[in-house]
Amino acid sequence: MNGIMEATVQSLLRSSENLKAALEVEVTQLQERGDLSSSSTDDRSRRILAVVSHRREYVGDEEGRCKWDTSGSLSCRTDASTKLRSFNFVLTLRSVLIFKRTPGRSIEDLSVEVAYPISGSFSFSVAQARRKTLDLRASGGETAATLGQSRSELTLTIKYELATETRSHTLITRDTRKLQSFTAECRRLKDMFTRHEFDADFSWLSLYTQESSLKSFSSPIDLRMVNAPLHTRLSPASAGLPGDDADDISIVRENWIYNKAIEEAFTGSSARLLIRTGTFNVNGKMPSQDLSPWLRQTKRNSEISGWISPLKSISPLDILPNPVDEHMTTSLGASSATLAHASLNNDAKVSDPDLLVLGFQELDLSTEALLYATSTVREDAWVEAILAGLGERGILYEKLASKQLVGMLIVAIAKKSRLSCFSDIRFSTAGAGIMGIMGNKGATAIRMSYTPLAQEISASPTVLTFVNAHLAAFDEMIERRNFDFHDLSRRLVFDQTDELDSNSYANTASETSRRPVGLFESDVLFWMGGWIDLADGDVRELLTSFPGPGNVPLLLKYDQLKMAIASGKAFAEFSEHAITHMPSYRYASNTSEDSLGYDRKRKPAWTDRILHMSAPSVPVAQRSYCSHPQITLSDHRPVSADFDLNVSIVDKQRREIAASKLYRELWGVEHSSEIPKIKLQPMKLDFGKASNPTNIPCVYRFVTADVEQPICPEWLKIDPVVGLFRPGESSTITVTVFVDNSSASRLNLLPPRLDFTLILHTALGKDHFISVTGEYQYTCFANKLARLTRLPCPVRSMKSPNDQMPAQQLVNAPREIMRLINWLMTYVTDPSDLFNGLIEESICINFRECLDTGDQFPSPQSGEEHGPLTTAIVSTLVQLLDSLVDPVVPPYLHARCLQMTSRDEAFELLDEFPPESVNVWISLTAFLHYMSLQKLSSQSSTNQAEMAERLATVFASVLLRDDSTGLYIPVSPIGKRKFLLHFVG
């Protein structure tokens, strides 16, 4: 066992440190505290005392001639190129595994409790154990056995003088032989220290003592930080100005250790947690209706509520968005209705949620409520109504927690069988009303730890936070509302209850674990509440004339919350599922209602929303998002959202052990005398691998050449931008050329040669230059219409981007667009072909290539199916139009277009179009008109008017594409279609 002990201790040390002596001891002080359970006393008081020496190498050559060290102090003695410095430290046995008495493993899980340098301030003494004292200190029956064998027990007292106090530890050991070698070693080292009086540099020691400063796992990292790309957290750096490398190293290292430790402690299994959240502004009403639709999952809420299923109208012609665009649009909530519908269909297999968290607003509108917010009558009534609303399932649930602040109430109800999984429940409230304290607006929040049930191990908890907020209403209060959001998210803090990790009984009862935790220090954060009105656009008209969830995503373009998220003004890091339900506010209860039941005096709005954000380690899938029009007691309709959390089961103990091991391994990079180096494989475009051939860990990051510039041009993507290697490791950095419409529009105007030098900086080391070269192939996509009309030849044959024909020779409309239209006019006889069949990307690529090179299009062979070619051509046409730098109809004319009431008026407006647009517009509308007049095949159910409408739907959104600069307010998509129909219908 002792041999194992020494080997284990040595394995905890870095290669520069050596174990000189080790000794098993017991601590006596702890018994005095009497705060330990007797069963564990024996294991818990065990310590290992170790004398460790540090070998610091100085750079010197064989003759013993000294060189400067980096700190500039010339303290090296000439008789040796290395010297020894030593001290001891005490190690704690920490693992619960000890209790299982698996000695082989128990000893591995050591961690440093305290470390003292063996310097002038260090002293020790040995004495016979004073049995009487021990008797008094030790507890109960066990002591008798201990005493029986304690004939050779000795106490060792270690003292260390600090500037202000003297620390002392009294330890008991039975191993006299090892004690002797321990004391001999201490004495020798102390002598050495006093004799030479060199300015001992014990900085290396901080590795072992600072370990506890490693960000513990006690509280999750701020979600905003954890979701931000790592490189955005590093110091600004550029070529020649490396920034704060030491600081960057520690950021990268902490991040790396955090993730790696989780990875190493992952048990391979995960737990599913179903959460149903709801928000309901009850307008001061008491529960008078069955709440079950809101609380219980029903299949296809949309059908019950009477909405028509979304049309699959334009799906065959949906433009394939590039990945970036798609990401953007989903976060704007404008993803297509068909997608949203598909995800709702997953609800078919419903299961009861494990946790229900419901937020109420305007629970109590009485003025007294503002002054005496003490009564829980209403809260009780609603909780009762909730349990009743769960119906026969109600008996499975129990209230977990609730918190009320005047009109705002948040209630958490959990399945009884899962109650034990939720712990450490905390609350917070913050008023945003008058003076910030009156509580008519504000938020209440609940934070809880969810610990999945796991066998044998204790799993690390996942922190869930739920906020129920009620923010300022009405359009004109947007700014106020955004302010309230930031204010509340700052003020909603949770006091740490004194729930210390039962293992950290040592004097490290750190302040950090008692500090209040912020809202974002969660793994998953849900924000429920009511606050948002529509900003612009005549929502009512649009809703009335085109009912059905299919149009909802389009209307949401005007939504203030979406705008706030998109502009980063508020809720920037939150995500919201696409809304497919009708506005939840404001329903009229009397005669003033419109045909949809909304109050005529107020714009219908999605005021009740549920947003969430989560750490990358906790995947959250949203299963539903809907309103419940059946519940009519308030002027709002309740909204619910189902979430499915996939919580990885991570062994808490192993995670912490792994973290300290990794920390030890990676510590001190910034103090090493060795220069970090990486080896890069040949600097090709996709330059496979980088490896670390040195003995020290290395942190690398890409830096920019100049602070004002990005790390790489927009047509390059690097992954990862920041990283860490351990010695001998290698990793692959992928550099991808990525050209989308926006970068293509610029590249089309530049010389074809692409040339860029990436700078890969190794922290505290070298900047590597990696050159990326290539040739850009010009494309007719992503240009201005005016430029296309002046191209002298197919775009690919151009030698320079400046080749263009003189103004008097320009073509009427871009050849590329005309070629596509001509093909369609020649070969398409049945307009329903335009929509049939899947888009085959390979055919589209071929067509695009033909447009760029000027090659002939493939023409359909006789007897061959036209379908795939036709669909591909239409798709190419739509993509080409959509890629134009400016839409065919400039955004400044959109509002005018919508005002046109007749065909003649619409034609007159063409005079104001830019000349190149007019020709394109006329050719396209002529084509669409021609198509709509074609005879439809007999089996088709659509009539000609419907066909025209269908064509117009697809093309209107492209021809009158919304302005991306934000200069012009987007106009109604239905209005756009109407305008186009003047020409097509």
Added chain:
Amino acid sequence: MRSVVIISCASLQLTRDSLVLRFVKDQFDDYRESTIGAAFLTQTITLEDQTIVKFEIWDTAGQERYKSLAPMYYRNANCAVVVYDITQAASLEKAKTWIRELQRQADPSIVIALCGNKLDLSARRQVTEEEASKYADEEGLLWSETSAKTGEGVNAIFNAIAKKLPLTAPPSARGARVAAPGATRQSVDLNRQSTAHGSEACNC
């Protein structure tokens, strides 16, 4: 303590790496891969008058291909060491191009040193001492010959640079773009006396 940034802009595949390496680590490695990039090293020396000078050295390649990046490294430098290879006449020509660029683009207070390396191979010399020192005189540069392989002259040239640099330390070694502190316009006379011996100036 003064903090100084030095860049050595070498041309061709010289053993310029080892020049810095010799200075900082007192090592020489014949087989070091040629660098594409810029290495960062630090070194501290104590002058005879006990002044301590800390060098922060960016060692960057002089390849034509990466020329556009060089200004990023010398823009903050107080001193630039341009290294040529005494066995390659063309390398001096390249060094001259670099010196012209530095005189034109770099901070006016920058101290420029011209350094002929590979003194250990003087049998194959193509650049005479006279030629190089005459050019350095005309341009007002520090000049010396070194051997990274043997270490000859290496510490001497860094010592000479340390003496030559303005006493006022830049506000912050890195980060701040050197704004010609106090415009201590150095009279750029050659400081060859101290370097002539090529002896180890740094006994400790």
